[in-house]
Amino acid sequence: MNELYPQIEQFYATQMQLLDDGDVQEWAGTFTHDGVFEANAHPEPARGREAIAAAAKRTVTELTEQGLVRRHWIGMLSVRPNDDGSVAARSYAVVLQTPKGGQAEIRFSTVCEDVLVRRGGDWQVLDRKVSRDDLT
């Protein structure tokens, strides 16, 4: 556990920075090839890296056009190793948003439930479920 916890923290930091920097392909690469991203704000899950990258690409393009900077923060990370070597990670995630020349605000408060697996020395998301607090 004491070995695992910092690894998972580092994983999330890297992953969220990739997304917020607009590195959509690299970000999608932090999911397994068959990774699933499900959210109570989306009509249906994105399945596989291509679908995950495409959805992120649309959002990044919109935000850029509107001059908005987003920062995804993970907190209160609870890490539970499963018997099969995967890891169940339950955390809080907030999205902070800042308009050019304007005031930062909390856009969303969510709970993020991940199944993480090791692939070739790296952690990857096999399954992600994000629940926005305003929709629950």
Next chain:
Amino acid sequence: MNELYPQIEQFYATQMQLLDDGDVQEWAGTFTHDGVFEANAHPEPARGREAIAAAAKRTVTELTEQGLVRRHWIGMLSVRPNDDGSVAARSYAVVLQTPKGGQAEIRFSTVCEDVLVRRGGDWQVLDRKVSRDDLT
């Protein structure tokens, strides 16, 4: 220290998630039987698990009735081992609140000063002092 720090992070993640999920009895179980919860927002400290659970129960009931979701985040966690095996943990804690269908906001910014002790393999809070920034 390097062993201790992730343990304490995991402890806080578990503890805050229990509270925010409304698992009031389990949450109170993360305090020692004679644990004390003091706050500059409360007229007097809650002493012992029963009193701590009862106070949390009242808050959880109110929030549910009002359709509000709260998330307690701990950050900037500073961990200092004491000579007697207990741990002094000083951190920042914010309460995020989201109304059903509405906008997340920061309800409170606080400083949390804990004395943590090991009991039967788990960390527990012996003494907690929470100071809201708006009241100091």
Next chain:
Amino acid sequence: MNELYPQIEQFYATQMQLLDDGDVQEWAGTFTHDGVFEANAHPEPARGREAIAAAAKRTVTELTEQGLVRRHWIGMLSVRPNDDGSVAARSYAVVLQTPKGGQAEIRFSTVCEDVLVRRGGDWQVLDRKVSRDDLT
């Protein structure tokens, strides 16, 4: 890495608490003697502990006069050891601000890029670059 990560987390917790508590001299002591603090919000970098302490002192004095409490939070900390023993740390930093008797708010959302070095058993900032999201 698993050893390093908690050390750096502890470092930031200590450092930010010193600043927010107004311990300006001790805070400046978490930079190297020749440390540099650069920010896209400042006309030019502060060079050396004295300049860094002086700039912080002005801010602390202003905030105290206005009855404002600030809390600096670091999150999504990514830690990368360099070959020379220094550490590149890239993180998000937000400034929360609470007026006496008022509502906490996010003052700024930023990215913080540090080069950290060990000096006499402690980590210190050799070089810091802070980019406010509203100015980018």
